[in-house]
Amino acid sequence: MRRHAPATLRNREPILDVLRAVLPKQGRVLEVASGSGEHAVHFARALPGLDWQPSDPDRDACASIAAWREAEPCPNLHAPFELDAASPADWPVAKAEALVCINMVHISPWEATLGLFAGAQRVLEEGAPVVLYGPYRRGDRVLEPSNAAFDLDLKRRDPRWGLREVEAVRAEALARGFVLEREVEMPANNLCLVFRKQLKPDPA
Numbered sequence: 001m002r003r004h005a006p007a008t009l010r011n012r013e014p015i016l017d018v019l020r021a022v023l024p025k026q027g028r029v030l031e032v033a034s035g036s037g038e039h040a041v042h043f044a045r046a047l048p049g050l051d052w053q054p055s056d057p058d059r060d061a062c063a064s065i066a067a068w069r070e071a072e073p074c075p076n077l078h079a080p081f082e083l084d085a086a087s088p089a090d091w092p093v094a095k096a097e098a099l100v101c102i103n104m105v106h107i108s109p110w111e112a113t114l115g116l117f118a119g120a121q122r123v124l125e126e127g128a129p130v131v132l133y134g135p136y137r138r139g140d141r142v143l144e145p146s147n148a149a150f151d152l153d154l155k156r157r158d159p160r161w162g163l164r165e166v167e168a169v170r171a172e173a174l175a176r177g178f179v180l181e182r183e184v185e186m187p188a189n190n191l192c193l194v195f196r197k198q199l200k201p202d203p204a
């Protein structure tokens, strides 16, 4: 039942460094696309002031998250729920203080990223962060060979998948009221993109 994604052991500490820097000290973090649940266990334990809410649209992934939670209990790690980023109107959450999404944007149809920001706009307060992690394309920079091969492989598996342009994600986020605040270089040619919900302008 418990799945193991080997990459989580390699990337969890660098991601945690970013999370420590940008997440609030308290409140609920909605994790979208939690996958095996190993990140959720690790981050909930490392950030005890936060309520960590894992989710995934895949039933087996939710079962794996639940099994990790049972094996390594942590008081601030909540039971997973099914959540499809592409259907933001159906998200089973009304409010969160932050949203974290690791390795989903390139491995789902673009609608999932559109829905992610539409949902974030609905559930997050002004000033709240959205943290994305994964490989991206950047402007006219040539893709690193490992990312170029990964992109081809993704597109072979599903033509709707593939590495996204940071600029396209930034534009979509902005349309939903989120500003790209930080772009952090991560090991193995990945990036953390940290967005923050803009304050509403004062009425004139």
Ligand SMILES: C[S@@+](CC[C@H](N)C(=O)[O-])C[C@H]1O[C@@H](n2cnc3c(N)ncnc32)[C@H](O)[C@@H]1O
Binding pocket: 005, 008, 032, 033, 034, 035, 036, 039, 056, 057, 058, 061, 083, 084, 085, 086, 101, 102, 103, 104, 107, 108, 109, 112
């Ligand atoms: C490569 S796995 C990453 C899992 C985990 N975050 C990690 O880094 O190990 C991609 C995950 O995205 C999830 N996913 C795919 N489409 C999604 C969607 N529309 N909404 C939310 N999650 C989605 C999959 O179910 C899967 O668990």
